[in-house]
Amino acid sequence: MAKYNDLDMKKWKEYDDILTDSLWIFDKRDKSGVHNASYHGNFVPQIPNQLFRRYTKKGDWILDPFTGGGTSLIEAQRLGRNSIGIELQEDVAKNTQELLLEEKNPDTKGKIIIGDSRTVNIGEKLQQFGIDKVQFIIYHPPYWDIIKFSDNKNDLSNCETLNSFLDSFGQVIDNTSQYLEKNRYCAVVIGDKYANSEIVPLGFYCMNLFMMRGFKMKAILVKNFDETKGKANQKAIWRYRALASDFYLFKHEYIFVFKKIKQ
């Protein structure tokens, strides 16, 4: 049995819903329990579900530095994993904390810290739970300024330039990954941007931030997505624009998985 998950390889044929291919197509969002799609910019619960079952064990601690509507924390709770979220917006953090209570698992602990993931003192918070490391980190940052999450200047969606966005995300990686246990994993969910008639490959730039820091690249997963809320009902006009021009419509985003091999 691998040390980083609970999979029993004697029963490997029973795990047919655990993905092992790099193309992740989800037809429908999992809306069971308290999961809902109301937080604009959230991801589907299937993403944390797949990652947590593959890379964590029951009782492990998961950190989500961009908590938002709490999809990862809900999923962690359901799967018997403990979780710590960080969210800049106080009202969002409070709503999510309430949502978590609606489906509380008595065997798990979970807390949302209101703060800036670039600078918040994570070590201090971990100590409150009697731990000094986490076993998985899931990063779902703003895709730079595609969706503006708040007016807070510390919000990564308010970075004025690509470089300041990458610099800020790098600070989040440094501030959080020092608390990831060695030989464990982290993942980033991110999409690209199109502006001024060209692609800004945010995904690959962000991937590079981890590679520059000595993480071992374990997976480049491509996940489908449908129209975002903003573009719903505009399918035809976007198809027309693409066909009349030289670009393609985004239908995918990335999930990069890394292993921490240095202390």
Ligand SMILES: C[S@@+](CC[C@H](N)C(=O)[O-])C[C@H]1O[C@@H](n2cnc3c(N)ncnc32)[C@H](O)[C@@H]1O
């Ligand atoms: C893409 S959303 C995450 C959505 C989440 N995965 C979900 O399923 O609901 C990014 C979140 O990061 C938050 N955020 C932006 N900058 C931040 C920062 N510096 N520190 C902490 N949170 C930040 C935003 O307020 C937003 O809620």
